[in-house]
Amino acid sequence: MEQSIVIIHSPSYICLCPRTQPGTKVVRTEVASEHQHIAPFKMEHGNSETLNSASDARKQKKDELQSLDRDFGVKAEVEGLDNDPIVPHRKRVLVLACACILGNELCERLAYYGLQTNMGLYLKKVLGYPADQASQLLQVWKATVYLTPLLGAYLADAVLGRFWVILIFSCIYFIGMLGITLVNVIPAIKPIKGGPPPPAGMDVTKGVFWAFMYFTALGSGGIKPCVSSFGGDQFKENSARERKWRSSFFNWFYFVINIGSLVATTVVVGVQESKGYGIGFGIPTMFFAVAIAAFIIGALFKLYIYIPAEGSPFTRIWRVLQGAFVNRKQPLPHPKEMYEPPAGTHTKVAFQMAHTSRMRALDKAAIKSTKPRPVSRTEVEETKAFLGLMPLFLCICIYQMTYDPIFTL
Secondary structure, eight states, X not given: OEEEEEEEEOSSOEEEOSOOOTTEEEEEOOOOSTTOOOOEEEEEEOSSOOOSSHHHXXXXXXXXXXXXXXXXXXXXXXXXXXXXXXXXXXXXXXXXXXXXXXXXXXXXXXXXXXXXXXXXXXXXXXXXXXXXXXXXXXXXXHHHHHHHHHHHHHIIIIISOHHHHHHHHHHHHHHHHHHHHHHTTSTTTOOOTTXXXXXXXXXXXXXXXXXXXXXXXXXXXXXXXXXXXXXXXXXXXXXXXXXXXXXXHHHHHHHHHHHHHHHIXXXXXXXXXXXXXXXXXHHHHHHHHHHHHHHHHHHHTTOOOXXXXXXXXXXXXXXXXXXXXXXXXXXOOOGGGBXXXXXXXXXXXXXXXXXXXXXXXXXXXXXXXXXXXXXXXXXXXHHHHHHHHHXXXXXXXXXXXXXXXXXXX
């Protein structure tokens, strides 16, 4: 009798799954390298023991899986069980795709902090704004930067998908950065620190400058809400191995955000003060052009996985709240009685969420009915998750109100 079992490879050791039968002989092994795969292999039993029934075989299989989970932290990574076949070069493709995505985020952070960090001084010393007006103008611009992601998120979820929103808004962002650089390079509109106004007049310079500043604010709206989500889309949800890689991706994502901020505040700002704002703004502009090119090359080489637009989550949240209000006098449904079609049917949402016991009043929205588009359990749980984050958002708002003015002193 043959039995599938798992071998785990690491740089320091190779260990077999426990509970192997006495007299077992290895017929074939396939060992992956660098933690890339957990490969199956076959065993033949040299003894005469056989399983008495199919239930014994299922029990033994369950014991082996539980042993793997307990001893090695490996869960459901046996061939045929996790729908996770080994794809040649899959890890290499993921690394290249994530590098293109992370490069876009790195350069966006480099550009943003390259603008924001020294902008207060630029407005006062170069464009000649009074300190209070410079602070107000900068705060309005930054508020726009953090409001436009609502537009970008809507377009990504409901209309265009994340890839096209990132690409289009990155180009808008680049146009803004290029324009700001040219304002500080073209002699006719270039402001001179402590000198006379440019030939075209300071009003023209200020108008052109702020127009391109708001181009960057609009471009930021398509990048901030989509890049991390697009990176997460590259990993297969039904693969335990890739779910672990996805966690690593988000660690790298946060790392590049801070690297972009570090380089902008230590290098770019120094260049702005010593070499001039034309070169200081030109550096992140060039890096951003490279990032867009790398992002496009990743698409040309078919490195990405594209998730189609699923519809606006705010529409689904509204339907849940409306359904819960309409059914408010109905008794709470049992979780198994809630409407839940297979993922992707009757809705564009390609995932399912397990039931939770919080905010049970919202469960009434998913009571089965004859309506053309009944609310599903997943939509209810999505709404619960969103509402559960609101207290955190409020705390972050209070923190940001005290932290952000530091940059406009």
